[in-house]
Amino acid sequence: MPEYKSSLTPEGYLFSVAEAAVKKPGRKDIALIVSEVDAAIAGTFTTNAVKAAPVKLCMRNIRSGRGRTIFVNSGNANACTGARGLKDASEIASNISRHFRVKPSLSYVCSTGVIGVPLPMDRIIPTLGILLDNASDYSFLDVAKAIMTTDTFPKIASQEIKIGNKTGVIAGICKGAGMIEPHMATMLCFIITDIAVEQKTLQALLKDSVKRSFNRITIDGDMSTNDTVLLMANGILGNRPITADSKYTGAFKSALDKVTYELARLVVRDGEGATKLIEVVVKGARNETLAEKAAFAVANSNLMKTAIYGNDANWGRIMCALGYSGVPLLEEKIDIFFNGTQVVKGGLSNNKDKQATEALTSKEITITIDLHSGKSSVSVLTCDFTEEYVRINAEYRT
């Protein structure tokens, strides 16, 4: 578990968690993030055609660009639950809005867990009172813990930013583990800041940041119905709102990128059953789209992922994945490196398999592929593929 200083939480936010036994009793499984004032809010959502009820609610609310509260439950995705699912999500939002006396559109609801089972409203609604009443008793880290499903540690990251003589904070939490895949954000991620940012700029910065972090990780190639990233900026710091061309836009962007990348990395490190973090770097591609396509073909190959797990410098499986990626390439130009050891030179064995096998015993593997056909490069994060992944998913319903 990464270290986290509670001092690195932005001002003007309250947190709460409670036990509603959504799936089963024994842990805090509902959580609340409350901004003390209305905040600008940005979001990115799953592109899966089957969207969970809370995703639909968030997508509707976010049109206003404003937010106040985020409710999250783990243990149940409230997906494939039809009209009842939407009604349940709305009812939770209404209760929270009433409590804080804010417009219903300012209350966001997110869910993660098993698909196709209605939310146990008979347990959630009574517990909601406790959650709301204790809204100043908990920390952001407590929320990070409450939203875990098959995660083995809470995921939290933060950055400080100097804005004039004041210091603002961006902090984020997320949950990952399974159903993590390329074309979308991770399942649930919440980022909060006390820095004032104009909403349009906030949305643009978030979209760009997600593209190069959560959209460049893959654990099992399965895209969730619930993927959501929300970024709230309540402006409590009192700075002049950051716009596209402000003095501090660059600093904010850089800090936000660090937070999203760190969280994305934590998600992959905690991939279901994973023992190794794998970074697939594709260089020398004709453009970024092709570089990404090649990198994902390699990162999603079960055969590559099992080879890395087994410390097997089986670069043939990488050549094979590149070949079926759909990216035009010249076999005889390809170079491949495992953590700096060149295993393929001009499409052929470099006779360094033995050294490479040793390199693979490391917990962090970088596979660098140079296509030598252009100047674009991309990095995608993934993890190895183990018996434990199978065990988790054959025995446990996320």
Added chain:
Amino acid sequence: MPEYKSSLTPEGYLFSVAEAAVKKPGRKDIALIVSEVDAAIAGTFTTNAVKAAPVKLCMRNIRSGRGRTIFVNSGNANACTGARGLKDASEIASNISRHFRVKPSLSYVCSTGVIGVPLPMDRIIPTLGILLDNASDYSFLDVAKAIMTTDTFPKIASQEIKIGNKTGVIAGICKGAGMIEPHMATMLCFIITDIAVEQKTLQALLKDSVKRSFNRITIDGDMSTNDTVLLMANGILGNRPITADSKYTGAFKSALDKVTYELARLVVRDGEGATKLIEVVVKGARNETLAEKAAFAVANSNLMKTAIYGNDANWGRIMCALGYSGVPLLEEKIDIFFNGTQVVKGGLSNNKDKQATEALTSKEITITIDLHSGKSSVSVLTCDFTEEYVRINAEYRT
């Protein structure tokens, strides 16, 4: 292992196997199929941009439409081996052509096994003499055994066809197990018949048959560099060659389809680590392409495959895969059945998860998905996903 009557081998073919210790000693690992006369030959090959040397050789030879011999080695794919790989494949073909005094273009060479290691020509060439000298001592089943890699049983299928007062035979063998994926044929498949078929018709019938058999199976979504299907028709039966509109075209097509489908099914049944055969049927799609896309998204989902392995009627994972398949769909119209038990009705739980869980203990699972948005349907075969798949691929180089 399926039963096989040796009487169901077409006339006019000789078979041979020998031990060349391609990868390691202890088993017959090179094989030969010889037609006693020049035969019409049809083929389909991997669409992987990285093609093995023997695939390149076969693709060049098949332009003539004629063939006489097929050499196969297991244990080494002769892929990513550059100019040396091509020279090695040609040298094997030349030796065989010289022995049978046929044109070099009539000798086909196929390889399967590890990628990136040159063929051990110092062991193959001396053994080739033994292989050629014993070309009448072995059976088609012996060849099926020699081409196995991680396969647990040889795969063979055959059909008889009445042509006038004579009876012809189509028989096929193939190897599968890993690196099996949608957009291409299985790794290696050889089909032989004594029925005379005009080459253009043979190619058209094979292409169509492969499309609906080998191209509709998936084990791990990884496409090989060596996938090859060859179909030889030597015409020994003496019938008037079958053309596109002959009296017996339908019967031949139907028998060929049965052979390819049976072999494809055997490949999936023997998928690496598999314990269950899964048929994914998508009905009610707008067209066949969309039906296929939806079926493959489900069939390739690791989460679906681990759920079936664990007897978990987790239909949410199927809804999720349909959602990210890229196929336009209406969630509220979808019905899903496990072996006849309806688990999803109009996109919602049908509260039959308990019955479905029992249905899943069967060794053959049919997942039927009705999109209710058109009239096209497609069936894709796959298998479940187990710890054993990981073990095989983390410890053993195919």
